[in-house]
Amino acid sequence: MIINLIYNFVDSFNILITIYNQLNLYVGCSGWSYKGWMGTFYPSNLENKNWLSYYSKFFRFVEVDSTFYSIPSRFIVRGWKEKTPDDFKFILKFPKKITHDNKMQDVSKDLYVFFKNLEPLVDKTILLLIQLPHYLTASKSFEAFENMVKKLDSRFKYALEVRDESWFNGNLYDFLRSNNIALTWSIRDELKTPPIITSDQVYIRFIGDRSINEKDFGKIVKDRNKEMAEYIDIINDKAVLENQNVSIAFNNHFAGFGPESASTFLKLMDKPAPEWSKEIEQNKNNKTSSIENRYQTSMSDFSK
DSSP states (O other): OHHHHHHHHHHHHHHHHHHHHHOEEEEEEEOSOOGGGBTTTBOTTOOGGGHHHHHTTTOSEEEEOHHHHSOOOHHHHHHHHHTSOTTOEEEEEOOHIIIIISTTSSOHHHHHHHHHHTGGGGGGEEEEEEEOOTTOOHHHHHHHHHHHHTTSOTTSOEEEEOSSGGGOSHHHHHHHHHTTEEEOEEEESSOBOOOOOOSSOEEEEEEEOSOSOGGGTTSOOSOOHHHHHHHHHHHTSHHHHTTOEEEEEEOHHHHSOHHHHHHHHHHHTTOOOOOOHHHHHHHTTSOOOOOOSOOOOOGGGSOO
């Protein structure tokens, strides 16, 4: 009997290891266009038109924040595709015109334009992130969300992020599961999403708060290793591993420096971590190229 128990344990352990090794893990940052990364992640002489290509040398995916502010043209979207390797992936935010301004009502035309313009990235998109503001509660907006889901383009997969705890209920979880929509696990100081699995995708966003000034982006100013370790334990749970698609994005506001947080997380998971210090060292004596005064922000990660 003891022998059988040992064999069963070994079999279970081997199955878990196999699943873990097959885990499709994407770890990256919320955005890539930050002035504070110059000289710490980006070589000081690298023009911002080359930032995405450089970023894609070290990370497998990026969350695009700029789509929150406006629907990008197909030309811009095609550029993102051409500047990244074939296996590089994107998660793109829904435009605020749909989620915040129109509150998911009468949005058919905007949805059509959004999906049409994203077509060049269909094969490189992990998820489209439906990010709801804090003033949209479940009692007010669940029906609008249900109706909008009926109009979503089936070529994409989706994740929902909410900012009010009224959404954390079985009715929402069941609806998300029936439509294979992920409940985004947002780690914010004000509100943390319960780690409920509702689809074949798990999306975790380490956001933090707004206490870190943008001038400090480019260095770690808060020790967040304990919080990262807590979620690594959750990810290592078999229920999560069986999804085999786990995406994790780090915002600069979480600890101060998205790329470093992402690298630290991978190290804590005993995964290969990117190393860009050699690139910085090789270019530190080069003259700084002129950089356009247009930098991506992540203000949409906080309450409007």
